Amino acid sequence: MTKTSSFNAPKGIPDYVPPGSAEFVAVRDTLVRAARSAGYGHVELPIFEDTGLFARGVGESTDVVSKEMYTFADRGDRSVTLRPEGTAGVMRAVIEHGLDRGQLPVKLCYAGPFFRYERPQAGRYRQLQQVGVEAIGVDDPALDAEVIAIADAGFRALGLDGYRLEITSLGDDSCRPQYRELLQEFLFELPLDEETRQRAELNPLRVLDDKRPEMRELTAAAPLMLDHLSESAKVHFDQVLGYLDAIGVAYTINPRMVRGLDYYTKTTFEFVHDGLGAQSGIGGGGRYDGLMAQLGGQPLSGIGFGLGVDRTMLALQAEGKTAADPARVDVFGVPLGEAATQRLVVLAARLRAAGVRVDLAYGGRGVKGAMKAADRSGAKYALVLGDRDIAENQIGLKELATGEQRQIALDDAVGTVAEALAHDR
Structure with a gap:
């Protein structure tokens, strides 16, 4: 009778175990590699931070802050929150460590888990895995285009082709206040429920992000930010599009796009994959020019993105593709006897030191069982060693x-195996 554990993973929090974890690692590392190629340095963020950082940085009117954060009091009775997103934490780290006082832009990349209390479903987890970048300190349309192109390059490197980039501008300080008043005038004429009316008072743009069909219908004729941009915001947006055209990144302008966080300004974008159903976004981001000052730092601009590793894995699956190397190792050792095991343990260590992935058949299993294990490992070669081979100072390369x-x-x-693998590649 098979025993089961007394414990299970918390609801909505996935495990990543072999062989599926190989896909997770391949997707995450490929997305990170795209950022590394553009000079983004690694930053490792705390899993939890002061609750006020997210309340101030993400925005009180957002669903993330008002409904989805994992917030608790620590033993010192301080309110802390499991990080729901990365940008506010990166900005805090940049200010705290004085990175904004050095060479600009500060270009940082990170990967890891983030936490939101949502109803679990395919592609939506309470512990979500993301890869993110932030470029802080320079307000340049070329930098906006670079950030977007990095995400696009990461998806293309994985072999994805069924996604599209949607982009818009959310304006700047010279046009957003006037547009806010205009939008509120429109919204307050509608028969809004109390919760939606309160949201319209705090941040009317968030009402345009309401996914309910009845709200979509009510707001169909709402004024759009793209039609009310200041001259400087319009020039900025046009230049971003020009750079994307020049480097060959295709896009669709979506004037109704509203990201779920309050800090976005100017360039705002999302990557969408229609093969995922309701949870179609595989990543997105934008510019957040007032966030650093809001958190107590210099009035420096910034732009970044967060790409969903889980969502990207589902997108690959929808396209019938994989990013993982099916081979767990390159070489599998098959020892026939105790003396052979001793020699192969040493040989495996030497091969690993030479950069070759190696596993062995442990536990004294027979030839048949060992060869089955070799096949399951995905190895290109097996090294078969018995007593007679040792006496003749030879080993079988199969x-x-x-x-x-x-x-x-x-x-x-060691040299012969490395040469054979190099030849195969």
């Missing part, structure tokens, strides 16, 4: 796909 085996010198095995 190509698992064809079954062909040849004897090689045991003393030269």
